[in-house]
Amino acid sequence: MDKSSSHRLLPLKRNWWLKHRFFKLYMLREATVLPLVFFILCLLAGMVALLQGAESWQGWVDFMGSPIVLVLNLLALAASLFHAATFFVLFPRVMPLRIAGHSLPDQAIVAGQWAGVVAVALLFFWLLGRA
Amino acid sequence: MSTEQVNTNNTSTKHLSVKRYLPDNSAESYWQEYELPVDDSTSLLDALNHIKEQLDSTLSYRWSCRMAICGSCGVMVNGIPKLGCKTFLRDYEGDIRIEPLSHFPVQRDLVVDMAIFLEHLAAVKPYLIDDNPAKPYDPTAPETYQQSPEQLARYKQFANCINCGLCYSACPQFGLNPEFLGPAALTLAHRYNLDSRDHGKKQRMAELNRHEGVWSCTFVGFCSKVCPKNVDPAAAVNQGKVEAAKHTLIALFKG
Ligand code: SF4
Ligand code: FES
Numbered sequence: 001m002d003k004s005s006s007h008r009l010l011p012l013k014r015n016w017w018l019k020h021r022f023f024k025l026y027m028l029r030e031a032t033v034l035p036l037v038f039f040i041l042c043l044l045a046g047m048v049a050l051l052q053g054a055e056s057w058q059g060w061v062d063f064m065g066s067p068i069v070l071v072l073n074l075l076a077l078a079a080s081l082f083h084a085a086t087f088f089v090l091f092p093r094v095m096p097l098r099i100a101g102h103s104l105p106d107q108a109i110v111a112g113q114w115a116g117v118v119a120v121a122l123l124f125f126w127l128l129g130r131a
Numbered sequence: 132m133s134t135e136q137v138n139t140n141n142t143s144t145k146h147l148s149v150k151r152y153l154p155d156n157s158a159e160s161y162w163q164e165y166e167l168p169v170d171d172s173t174s175l176l177d178a179l180n181h182i183k184e185q186l187d188s189t190l191s192y193r194w195s196c197r198m199a200i201c202g203s204c205g206v207m208v209n210g211i212p213k214l215g216c217k218t219f220l221r222d223y224e225g226d227i228r229i230e231p232l233s234h235f236p237v238q239r240d241l242v243v244d245m246a247i248f249l250e251h252l253a254a255v256k257p258y259l260i261d262d263n264p265a266k267p268y269d270p271t272a273p274e275t276y277q278q279s280p281e282q283l284a285r286y287k288q289f290a291n292c293i294n295c296g297l298c299y300s301a302c303p304q305f306g307l308n309p310e311f312l313g314p315a316a317l318t319l320a321h322r323y324n325l326d327s328r329d330h331g332k333k334q335r336m337a338e339l340n341r342h343e344g345v346w347s348c349t350f351v352g353f354c355s356k357v358c359p360k361n362v363d364p365a366a367a368v369n370q371g372k373v374e375a376a377k378h379t380l381i382a383l384f385k386g
Contacts, residue, residue: 009236012306019210023303026351090350093366095373101281 202295260331
């Protein structure tokens with residue numbers, strides 16, 4: 001084959017993902033990590049505050065209650081739910097589960113994962129409710 | 132999109148813009164416009180044939196089977212990789228832009244150089260690898276290549292690939308790094324790894340379990356959207372990641 005033709009190949013531009021709705025949705029899925037990073041930093045700051053004593057703990061509690069932080073963390077919650085929704089649909093394609101030689105239907109696996117989310121959420125509500 | 136009421140009555144004139152590249156005349160590519168009569172049954176490949184026969188014999192493009200099985204007629208239609216013979220102009224309104232497949236070097240008009248794709252396919256040893264040395268015919272021996280329908284079902288979907296390369300044009304990771312083995316090659320490797328008659332998984336892991344293998348994939352998933360044969364290469368590649376991770380863990384414990 002004519003190897004000299006390879007100069008016709010242009011490298012991908014940085015904005016390749018703006019070309020198509022499907023790629024934008026993919027970038028949105030990947031971007032859900034950003035608000036989650038903020039949430040993790042909040043948690044880390046909370047642990048440091050806890051070690052530093054009562055005063056700085058109270059400062060952290062006030063910080064977490066401020067409207068802008070609440071909004072950012074609600075965004076993080078929404079982002080993680082969106083990411084979960086996309087991930088749960090992909091999961092049966094990556095790990096098709098088979099029981100006794102029969103593959104489980106995809107919807108059953110997706111439903112099972114959401115049931116897991118609800119169960120964990122209920123467990124935490126119960127634990128926090130008792131405290 | 133309805134297939135029930137396809138008829139040849141709805142004739143109209145449509146407008147096609149084709150990206151031309153004629154290296155003998157000019158180093159630059161350019162857009163050329165064509166007007167042609169179409170009806171509900173006109174495929175994009177029919178349209179290109181009409182252009183070549185009636186309007187402009189200098190146009191180059193590939194095709195053979197015209198029934199979505201040879202995999203040679205892939206082009207970009209409005210930026211999305213499609214088989215020309217499986218794309219119908221009745222589904223398009225307004226501007227229809229035809230370009231050569233993305234991420235491959237263009238040789239001439241709609242003809243691209245697929246050499247790197249073929250190299251990647253060959254790299255994953257896409258054939259049955261059997262440990263047993265060739266045996267002389269022995270009527271009492273168990274039949275080596277017997278396979279149950281259940282065993283066939285495990286890989287059948289991944290065996291439907293026609294090597295059209297549309298998934299490579301859909302894959303931004305291949306666009307960024309052509310050394311990435313890519314959707315179809317990794318799917319083909321997985322197809323043989325899942326085959327009950329095959330014993331070559333270990334050998335293929337050397338190719339799959341590296342950065343240019345399964346680990347370049349970030350599950351964009353567009354490959355599976357554009358695949359004309361519903362192979363779902365994204366699923367195969369990501370199942371390959373699970374296998375590659377298992378392989379690494381096992382190697383770790385074996386020392
Ligand atoms: S996996 Fe699908 S899109 Fe990719 S080469 Fe095979 S048939 Fe074409
Ligand atoms: S001409 Fe063979 S796949 Fe289109």
